[in-house]
Amino acid sequence: SQQGEEDPQALSIQEGENATMNCSYKTSINNLQWYRQNSGRGLVHLILIRSNEREKHSGRLRVTLDTSKKSSSLLITASRAADTASYFCATRGGGNKLTFGTGTQLKVEL
Amino acid sequence: GAVVSQHPSWVICKSGTSVKIECRSLDFQATTMFWYRQFPKQSLMLMATSNEGSKATYEQGVEKDKFLINHASLTLSTLTVTSAHPEDSSFYICSSMGQWAGMSTDTQYFGPGTRLTVL
Numbered sequence: 001s002q003q004g005e006e007d008p009q010a011l012s013i014q015e016g017e018n019a020t021m022n023c024s025y026k027t028s029i030n031n032l033q034w035y036r037q038n039s040g041r042g043l044v045h046l047i048l049i050r051s052n053e054r055e056k057h058s059g060r061l062r063v064t065l066d067t068s069k070k071s072s073s074l075l076i077t078a079s080r081a082a083d084t085a086s087y088f089c090a091t092r093g094g095g096n097k098l099t100f101g102t103g104t105q106l107k108v109e110l
Numbered sequence: 111g112a113v114v115s116q117h118p119s120w121v122i123c124k125s126g127t128s129v130k131i132e133c134r135s136l137d138f139q140a141t142t143m144f145w146y147r148q149f150p151k152q153s154l155m156l157m158a159t160s161n162e163g164s165k166a167t168y169e170q171g172v173e174k175d176k177f178l179i180n181h182a183s184l185t186l187s188t189l190t191v192t193s194a195h196p197e198d199s200s201f202y203i204c205s206s207m208g209q210w211a212g213m214s215t216d217t218q219y220f221g222p223g224t225r226l227t228v229l
Contacts, residue, residue, distance in 0.1 A: 030216075031216055033216075033217070033218075035220075040201070040223070040225070041222055041223060042114075042116075042203055042220040042221050042222040042223045043154070043203065043205070043220040044220070045217055045218070045219065045220070048216055048217060050216075088153060088154070092216065096142055096144075096159065096207060097144075097156060097159060098144070098156070098205075098218055099156070100153045100154045100155075101153060102152075102153050103152075103153050105151075
């Protein structure tokens with residue numbers, strides 16, 4: 001079964017606005033990662049946050065992690081039409097296996 | 111970042127035939143490779159994990175005799191869908207983890223995927 005649930009399932013915003021996606025998971029993790037997938041393409045690694053970290057930034061991306069609530073959020077600031085894609089969180093527990101969330105489909109309109 | 115390629119990018123085959131998909135890590139040594147399948151508008155489901163030189167570990171519900179995985183070298187893994195049927199039509203994606211100076215071993219790098227359509 002899926003480890004993570006993402007919310008919202010779909011998000012439509014205007015260019016320049018911020019987009020926030022949330023991910024909840026069920027078991028203890030070593031790290032949580034966010035990936036982006038353009039339609040019909042492979043996944044691109046965006047950012048990794050470790051279980052002992054609370055916040056991480058990379059360019060226009062900001063990720064938070066709350067291990068007490070077993071949740072993470074991905075914020076994309078000043079969104080662009082090119083940010084249109086599906087975004088997945090993925091968690092890694094004790095082994096190497098990544099378990100993916102259900103994904104958020106983001107559409108950024110001009 | 112590390113580059114992972116897949117070949118072919120898409121394939122159409124007749125029911126009952128076998129299809130082989132290759133996954134290559136181009137600029138690092140992939141000690142572990144993963145194979146996922148993804149149905150339209152759904153998330154990725156892990157099928158199996160393979161370590162170089164070892165037998166693959168399959169996830170529950172994945173038939174190992176139907177989805178043959180070979181990871182014979184540090185740069186190549188193959189997935190063979192044997193006796194394919196229409197229900198095997200899906201998007202198959204591989205990913206790699208490895209050891210390379212400057213590259214985090216916590217990061218998986220994904221291939222571009224292979225679209226399989228079984229008629």
